[in-house]
Amino acid sequence: MTTTKIAACAAATLSVAALALTACASADNASTAVKTTMTTAKPATTPKTSAPKVTSKPAPVPLGLGEQAQSSSGAVTLHGVDYPVTASGTASRIQTAGKQFAVADLEVCPSSSTGFSASNFRLAASDAVTYTFWNVQVGAQDPNLTNQLHSPAVGVCARGFLTFEVDPGKTLSQFMLVDGSRSPIIWSLT
Incomplete structure (x- = not known):
C-alpha cells in the first residue's frame, strides 16, 4: 500500500x-x-540637507509726529492725532453709540491721479486693536481730508483731518499707512 x-x-x-x-x-x-x-x-538613506534659511525683513522703524514718509501714492506727513474728540453738527448726530472720535491731522501730497485711499490709513491701540477711518462724508473736525483724497490734484498738497471711531478708553499707539505696495509706514504716537 x-x-x-x-x-x-x-x-x-x-x-x-x-x-x-x-x-x-x-x-x-x-x-x-x-x-x-x-x-x-x-533602509534607504536620505541625503542630508540643511534647513532653509529664513530671511525676514526687519520691522519698520516708526516715524515721529511731523515726519514725512514717501509711499507709492505720494508723500504723507502725520502732524498729530487727537483722541477723544467731541464733534459738533452732523458728525455728532450720526456717531455710533458707544464709540468716540479720534482725528488724525494729515498732510498728503499725491504723486499720481489715483492719490491715496482713506481706507489705507489705520489707527492702532496699544492692545493691538486696529481702527480704519470713519467711512462717511463728514468728519469730526474740519477741514475733512476725505474730500481731497477722493479727487486728488497731482503735486498739490492738502492738509486736513481724517476721522476714526474708536472704543472708549483706548490708548492709541500707532498710525499707519497700509497701501499694499510695501511694508506699512508707521508713525509712533507714544
Missing part, C-alpha cells in the same frame, strides 16, 4: 526589497521539507 503525503505549501514573506521563494513539494512515503529564503533590504 502506498501512502502519499503532501507537503504543506508555504508562502514566503514580502519584504521591503524582494519576494521570497515559495515551494510546494510532494513525495511517496517521505516527508518533504520546505525551504524558504528571505531577503531584507537595507
Whole structure:
C-alpha cells in the first residue's frame, strides 16, 4: 500500500526589497521539507540637507509726529492725532453709540491721479486693536481730508483731518499707512 503525503505549501514573506521563494513539494512515503529564503533590504538613506534659511525683513522703524514718509501714492506727513474728540453738527448726530472720535491731522501730497485711499490709513491701540477711518462724508473736525483724497490734484498738497471711531478708553499707539505696495509706514504716537 502506498501512502502519499503532501507537503504543506508555504508562502514566503514580502519584504521591503524582494519576494521570497515559495515551494510546494510532494513525495511517496517521505516527508518533504520546505525551504524558504528571505531577503531584507537595507533602509534607504536620505541625503542630508540643511534647513532653509529664513530671511525676514526687519520691522519698520516708526516715524515721529511731523515726519514725512514717501509711499507709492505720494508723500504723507502725520502732524498729530487727537483722541477723544467731541464733534459738533452732523458728525455728532450720526456717531455710533458707544464709540468716540479720534482725528488724525494729515498732510498728503499725491504723486499720481489715483492719490491715496482713506481706507489705507489705520489707527492702532496699544492692545493691538486696529481702527480704519470713519467711512462717511463728514468728519469730526474740519477741514475733512476725505474730500481731497477722493479727487486728488497731482503735486498739490492738502492738509486736513481724517476721522476714526474708536472704543472708549483706548490708548492709541500707532498710525499707519497700509497701501499694499510695501511694508506699512508707521508713525509712533507714544
